[in-house]
Amino acid sequence: MxxxxxxxxxxxxxxxxxxxxxxxxxxxxxxxxxxxxxxxxxxxxxxxxxxxxxxxxxxxxxxxxxxxxxxxxxxxxxxxxxxxxxxxxxxxxxxxxxxxxxxxxxxxxxxxxxxxxxPTVLTTAYGLLAGAGRLAAGDTVLVHAAAGGVGTVAVQIAKALGAGKVFGTVGSADKVAYARQFGYDEVVVRDGFADQIRELTGGRGVDLVLDSVGGQTRPDSLGVLAVFGRLAAYGDAGNHPDLTLAVRPLWKSNQFVGGFNIGDLARRGPELVTRFGRAALDLVAAKKVHxxxxxxxxxxxxxxxxxxxxxxxxxxxxxxxx
Ligand SMILES: NC(=O)c1ccc[n+]([C@@H]2O[C@H](COP(=O)([O-])OP(=O)(O)OC[C@H]3O[C@@H](n4cnc5c(N)ncnc54)[C@H](OP(=O)(O)O)[C@@H]3O)[C@@H](O)[C@H]2O)c1
The missing domain is CATH 3.90.180.10 (Medium-chain alcohol dehydrogenases, catalytic domain)
Incomplete structure (x- = not known):
């Protein structure tokens, strides 16, 4: 073949x-x-x-x-x-x-x-939100790389699962309008996003960040977490060196850092891959996710x-x- x-x-x-x-x-x-x-x-x-x-x-x-x-x-x-x-x-x-x-x-x-x-983007986005990110109704979410494959469906699934405001970042201004059409409340250019997200949330920050970019995006994302906010890392598109993350600042500031990996889930929690994939495909069939x-x-x-x-x-x- x-x-x-x-x-x-x-x-x-x-x-x-x-x-x-x-x-x-x-x-x-x-x-x-x-x-x-x-x-x-x-x-x-x-x-x-x-x-x-x-x-x-x-x-x-x-x-x-x-x-x-x-x-x-x-x-x-x-x-x-x-x-x-x-x-x-x-x-x-x-x-x-x-x-x-x-x-x-x-x-x-x-x-x-x-x-x-x-299957891959849907299972990843659904698993990030409902699994790793423990999304609760009304939660405010920030999605990096909002115009990409995972980013364009993550906002739609978040809204379908009852999220409150969902914000996105993109690498360049020419992607802002494209990303917004998928339901983001606001999309900003990633460079300098933290100040804008604090302003957009009235200083409160967001409950969940989905970060597939890595590098400076990680600490900057920690800086926009609300109380008990979660940072879910799931990619390193920027190919940056990994972070060394101290734990003490996390408990001093009521923050959580976790991750999502579909390959590991396929090995150790395959029933979750099936469930997240099926649930997200049902949203596509119901025309709630495009x-x-x-x-x-x-x-x-x-x-x-x-x-x-x-x-x-x-x-x-x-x-x-x-
Ligand atoms: N952990 C998992 O199980 C899992 C599963 C699926 C996907 N992923 C990750 O999720 C992300 C999205 O996957 P996808 O397939 O849907 O890709 P995608 O988002 O369509 O494309 C990757 C995006 O990453 C951003 N990016 C940031 N820095 C970059 C750089 N230095 N070079 C190239 N792109 C850069 C770009 O968006 P901007 O222009 O907005 O920066 C680009 O559009 C990827 O990082 C992927 O590795 C992880």
């Missing part, structure tokens, strides 16, 4: 010929029509997940298509079903991929282009898509047509 991937860290995206894999127990084989593009694939290529295999790594955390075969011990899914799946073992940038049945969702009449860009696919590129242009994400030039979701 046809696939694309890379054979060395920061290497070009090249065509890779692979055998069609066979589903094991609890797995399904999906004939991929579309694959979502995630920042995780930028990290994969830049080496954050280690060296690629000698025959090359096929990235891709999510894909939509048709179930081609099911392995033993799979119920509720059958060959011919239209599905989308979160792929903890990567491999979505290919004609066929193996997915855990637990993370494979029938899509009903949802467009497969949209469905392909759904996934904004801003471009569909052929699989052969996967490198172009990754470069857009790596430079921060993307908005919403990019999808590859396989």
């Amino acid at each position: 046809r696939a694309v991937g890379f054979t060395k860290i920061n290497g070009e995206i090249v065509e890779l010929e692979r055998p069609v894999p066979e589903p094991g127990a609890g797995e399904v084989l999906i004939r991929v029509s579309h694959a979502g593009v995630n920042f995780a694939e930028v990290q994969h290529r830049r080496g954050d997940f280690g060296e690629p295999e000698p025959e090359g790594d096929v990235p891709g955390l999510e894909a939509a298509g048709v179930v081609a075969a099911v392995g033993p011990a799979v119920s509720g899914l059958a060959a011919g079903d239209q599905v989308t799946a979160y792929l903890p073992g990567f491999g979505g940038y290919a004609e066929y991929v193996i997915a855990p049945a637990a993370f494979t969702y029938p899509i009903g009449d949802l467009d497969p282009v949209v469905a392909a860009g759904a 996934i904004d696919v801003t471009d569909v590129l052929p699989l052969s242009d996967a490198g172009v898509a990754l470069d857009r994400l790596a430079t921060g030039a993307n908005r919403g979701k990019l999808v590859l047509s396989v």
Whole structure:
């Protein structure tokens, strides 16, 4: 089968010929029509997940298509079903991929282009808010990288779960209007955001910050937490060195710092991945959450898509047509 991937860290995206894999127990084989593009694939290529295999790594955390075969011990899914799946073992940038049945969702009449860009950002945003972030009704939320894949759905899910005001930050002024259309009460440029958020909240601060950027954004976010406010770290798009965080200032100022990682959740709390993914997809089906696919590129242009994400030039979701 046809696939694309890379054979060395920061290497070009090249065509890779692979055998069609066979589903094991609890797995399904999906004939991929579309694959979502995630920042995780930028990290994969830049080496954050280690060296690629000698025959090359096929990235891709999510894909939509048709179930081609099911392995033993799979119920509720059958060959011919239209599905989308979160792929903890990567491999979505290919004609066929193996997915855990637990993370494979029938899509009903949802467009497969949209469905392909759904499972990872939806599960992440829902898990950040309802799981790691312990969102309560009326909570004020701040989302960094508000115009991106996770950012554009996080605000909508937050509102659907009963959040109060939701603010966003973006890296450049040209993304403000784009991000605002997803329901943010205000979107500000990240440089100097802390003063603006304090002003927008009348000095109170926010109850929850979702931070995928890292670097100075982390301490600046701690500075805008209300009493018992939570900072949920879940990414490091800026590729900054990690922080050394002292604990004493946290208890001296009633603050919490935590994190969210979908890969760890898939290993240690897979039922939560299924639950968050299902709940968020139900919001999409109910038209309460819109996934904004801003471009569909052929699989052969996967490198172009990754470069857009790596430079921060993307908005919403990019999808590859396989
Ligand atoms: N922990 C998890 O389980 C998990 C799961 C999924 C995603 N994530 C993380 O969530 C974030 C969003 O993922 P996504 O796929 O939806 O990506 P995305 O938000 O569509 O794209 C990444 C965004 O990061 C921002 N950014 C900040 N500094 C950057 C830099 N130096 N270079 C490039 N971009 C930079 C850019 O937005 P601005 O222009 O607004 O700065 C860019 O648009 C990523 O950081 C990803 O690693 C984590």
